[in-house]
Amino acid sequence: MIKEIKTILAVGSIAIDTIETPHGVRNNILGGSATYFSLAASKFSQVKLVGVVGADFPSSAWKIFNTHQINTDNVQRKNGKTFHWGCRYSNDFSKRETLFTDLGVFKDFLPKIDSEDCKSSLVFLGNIQPELQLDVASRSVSAKYIVSDTMNLWIDLYPDMLGDVFAISHILLINDDEAYQYTGLKDLSAAANCLHRDGPSIVIINRGGKGAYLSNAGQGSFIPAFPINKLVDPTGAGDTFAGGLLGYLAQTESPDFIEAVLWGTVMASFCVESFGINSLLRVSLENFNHRIAILKDNMLTKKDI
Ligand code: AMP
Numbered sequence: 001m002i003k004e005i006k007t008i009l010a011v012g013s014i015a016i017d018t019i020e021t022p023h024g025v026r027n028n029i030l031g032g033s034a035t036y037f038s039l040a041a042s043k044f045s046q047v048k049l050v051g052v053v054g055a056d057f058p059s060s061a062w063k064i065f066n067t068h069q070i071n072t073d074n075v076q077r078k079n080g081k082t083f084h085w086g087c088r089y090s091n092d093f094s095k096r097e098t099l100f101t102d103l104g105v106f107k108d109f110l111p112k113i114d115s116e117d118c119k120s121s122l123v124f125l126g127n128i129q130p131e132l133q134l135d136v137a138s139r140s141v142s143a144k145y146i147v148s149d150t151m152n153l154w155i156d157l158y159p160d161m162l163g164d165v166f167a168i169s170h171i172l173l174i175n176d177d178e179a180y181q182y183t184g185l186k187d188l189s190a191a192a193n194c195l196h197r198d199g200p201s202i203v204i205i206n207r208g209g210k211g212a213y214l215s216n217a218g219q220g221s222f223i224p225a226f227p228i229n230k231l232v233d234p235t236g237a238g239d240t241f242a243g244g245l246l247g248y249l250a251q252t253e254s255p256d257f258i259e260a261v262l263w264g265t266v267m268a269s270f271c272v273e274s275f276g277i278n279s280l281l282r283v284s285l286e287n288f289n290h291r292i293a294i295l296k297d298n299m300l301t302k303k304d305i
Pocket of ligand 1: 012013014015016017031032033085101127128129151153234235236237238239
C-alpha cells in the first residue's frame with residue numbers, strides 16, 4: 001500500500017530579521033515563525049504557507065520557498081515593507097531582548113486561503129495574533145490536528161482570546177515561561193493539566209536546552225534535548241520543533257506522540273547550530289535519522305545529556 005502523505009496548512013509570520021548573538025550579528029536575514037516552520041516541515045510533506053510579504057521581499061527568499069516543498073499561492077504580496085524584527089541575546093543566551101518590531105504589511109494582515117487548501121487535515125497556527133489564528137482555524141474544514149503556538153506578547157494582550165485558540169487546538173506547543181505566565185502555576189505537570197482543561201489533549205512544554213515535557217491527556221513524559229555541538233542562534237527553534245512534529249504527523253496514521261516530540265527535538269537541534277535558517281537548509285534525511293537514533297539511544301541508556 002502506498003503511504004499517504006498529508007499536506008500541511010501553516011499560517012504565521014514571514015519576516016526579515018536582524019539577530020545579535022554572542023557569536024555575531026546577521027542583518028536582514030529571512031525569518032518569521034511560518035518560515036522556520038515551513039522549512040522544517042517541508043522535509044517530510046508539502047506545506048501550504050499562508051502569510052503576507054511586502055514589495056521588498058527578496059527574490060532569494062522566494063527561491064528558498066520554491067525550491068522546497070513550500071506552496072506560496074496563499075502568500076499575499078502587498079505594497080509596503082515586509083515585517084522586520086530584531087533581537088539581541090545575552091552572553092549566556094538566557095535572555096532575549098527585542099530591539100525592534102516593524103510590522104509593515106503584517107499590520108493589516110488578513111489571511112486569504114484558497115478553498116481547496118482549507119481541506120488540509122493538518123493545520124499549524126504559528127505565532128500570530130490569536131484573532132487571526134481563530135480565523136484560519138474556523139476555515140480549516142477538514143482538520144484532524146490543529147497545532148497551535150503562541151508567545152508572551154499575546155498572553156499579555158489577549159489571554160481570553162488565546163483561551164479560545166487553545167479550545168479549538170488538539171495540540172498546544174508552548175515554552176515553560178509562557179505556560180507559567182498563562183496558568184499562573186510554577187510546576188510543569190500542574191501547568192499542563194491547567195492547559196488541558198482549556199482544550200488541547202496534547203500539551204508540549206518546551207524547555208530549551210532542558211528538553212520538552214509532553215503531557216498526553218495528563219500523562220507526562222520528559223524528553224531530553226539533543227546534545228548539540230554549539231549553540232549559535234536559538235531563534236525559530238520552537239517553530240522548527242513544530243515543523244518536525246507536524247512532519248511526523250503527515251507521515252503517520254496512528255501517531256506515537258513521544259516519537260513526534262523526538263522529530264521536533266531533532267529538527268530544532270539543527271536550527272540552533274547556525275544563524276537563522278542556514279543549517280535548516282542543509283539538513284539531509286540521513287543526518288536527521290542519525291540524530292533520531294542517537295537521541296533514542298541516549299533515552300534508552302538514560303545517559304545524562
Ligand atoms: P521564536 O524564536 O520562536 O520566537 O521565533 C522567532 C521568529 O518570530 C522570528 O523570525 C521573528 O521574525 C518572528 N516574530 C517575532 N515577533 C513576532 C510577532 N510579534 N509576531 C509574529 N512573529 C514574530
